[in-house]
Amino acid sequence: MTKQPNSTALLEKSIIRYVRAMDTSNLDEITAVLQIAETDAALDRIISEINSAYADELGLSPVSAQSAQVRSLLQAHFPSAFTETDEVPQLTVSQVTARLVAERLVPPTDQETSQKLLHAHIPLPAWLSLPEIRKLSQQLKVTVSDRFLKVFRDTAIQMSMGRGQAQMAATRRKNTRQSSQPGDRHNEENHDAK
């Protein structure tokens, strides 16, 4: 990628600059990147996408505001529907394979092997690179195609990212509940002091 066109490198640099400026609330930098975007259609479009992502993240898009309201109502009226656990169990080979089978992503040549993998309740390695996944398949003594390995790796990453977010949300909920306990005088006193 050192040989990438200057425009691509500049685009990437501007994107990183914009996100960094947003995360640090640096309006001078934001304005500077917007000025670059005025003459760069690709950057202009990507900034719009990034703004939408921030709106989702900050709960500012209409959909995220509505879903937050629904979630809070559900938590208030159906607390039993929400689990208390902070720890999300580790992802296993069988779970990823089940997703691949359900979404019909298993290549025809790997159909038989995938049926075996559905019973492999073995945790996935922490680093989901292709070599690690290949190593895992060797440990399991199964032969699968490169295409299967790649789609397995991609799906595993997707599922583990979702779990990471679920775990963070669970921790946030727990912290919020703890800080709003009626007996928590410390918080109330702090609040009164303000």
Next chain:
Amino acid sequence: MTALPGAPSSDIDNQALTPQEVVRRAIETYYSNIQTGVRVLVARAGLAEGYASIAEMSDEVFQYTIETALKIAPRFDPSHQAQSWLLGIAANKIKEIRRKNTREADHIQSVEGEDAQNESSGSDGDIEDYTTEERIDAAIYHSAHGDSLEDSSPLLNELLSLVDDNDRRILTLAYVDLLSGVELAATLGIREGAAYVRVARAKEHLRKKYLVAIGRKEL
């Protein structure tokens, strides 16, 4: 045919339109995008907290943006991207409000300190940041020759070992597998904008860890 910047050419044809007309059409086309952008900027600038307050403040900034844009439209270059131009007007207004709020809060001294910090980060700090970034870029790009990590040099693995699993996955997909923003979003099952944000944050984490690491030893 010259299309409105950033808009699909089939949707809008701004050939022979005056700058004012281009701006007016851009406002209509990007209304929702600009509104979202203004809300995000208001929230990130810390001008308001909570959905209702942010929405209220954003509406004020949005209205100012539109009024100002229409007023200065004759100065707009129709070959430029109107969406970023409009967001730039909003960002400047937000800066102005933030400065005013800070003055009213009698924190002039701290603002000067912050400004001085920003100015200094725009000089020496930036040089250091960009040098580090270029070193990281060079290390990543030089190392990422093959389709898998098996083919890459130890330097890349050493760099990636500095960050946590999530960042490592993102950076591997972006710089080793060379996935584009759209492909990355599809792989992770997230929106394109969120993919760019994750890559940028992962790279920022790597940059900070790298700075700490080179403080201890040369990678």
